Amino acid sequence: MFKVARTLSVPALAIAMMLHAGIALAGEKVNAYDEVAMDGFDVVAYFQKSAPTKGAMQFRVEHKGKSWLFASQENADAFAANPAAYEPQFNGWCAYAISEGYGAEVDFVNGWAILDNKLYLNWDAEVRDIFIDQQTERKAQADANWSEVHRGLLDGSVDLYTHESEGVDIAHPQQP
Numbered sequence: 494m495f496k497v498a499r500t501l502s503v504p505a506l507a508i509a510m511m512l513h514a515g516i517a518l519a520g521e522k523v524n525a526y527d528e529v530a531m532d533g534f535d536v537v538a539y540f541q542k543s544a545p546t547k548g549a550m551q552f553r554v555e556h557k558g559k560s561w562l563f564a565s566q567e568n569a570d571a572f573a574a575n576p577a578a579y580e581p582q583f584n585g586w587c588a589y590a591i592s593e594g595y596g597a598e599v600d601f602v603n604g605w606a607i608l609d610n611k612l613y614l615n616w617d618a619e620v621r622d623i624f625i626d627q628q629t630e631r632k633a634q635a636d637a638n639w640s641e642v643h644r645g646l647l648d649g650s651v652d653l654y655t656h657e658s659e660g661v662d663i664a665h666p667q668q669p
Contacts, residue, residue, distance in 0.1 A: 604618060
């Protein structure tokens with residue numbers, strides 16, 4: 494827990510609190526390539542079009558320290574108004590992997606699913622299908638593991654599998 498000495502002046506206390514808030518905001522490990530979340534895919538489009546759709550820099554929203562791109566101003570506005578309604582679970586990391594206690598990249602084109610009105614991403618289509626078939630158990634286990642795995646992604650103490658390191662032919666940023 495963040496503690497402030499009693500001898501700090503009000504301005505010093507305010508600065509300390511702002512620095513602490515900045516540390517908390519910087520503490521998100523979002524799946525991003527070159528500071529762009531979701532390899533530039535529009536998260537709102539997964540819900541509205543049921544398809545992966547690339548966003549554009551002109552329709553950008555800053556969230557969790559990353560740029561989120563959208564295919565239209567309407568989608569950008571919808572996300573900005575309620576990011577929690579659209580952002581992927583587990584900051585865009587593989588839901589199956591999180592359920593197993595490690596981190597992994599995802600296939601934004603073939604590894605996604607919307608379950609209970611939430612976007613889940615997975616390593617590839619095969620892993621997505623396993624996650625869907627076992628969704629009750631997998632979602633519960635991923636939710637239970639997320640805090641620890643997220644902490645491990647931040648400090649490097651948890652395994653993080655990449656498509657490149659595993660010899661999978663998915664390059665990032667991924668294209669539709």
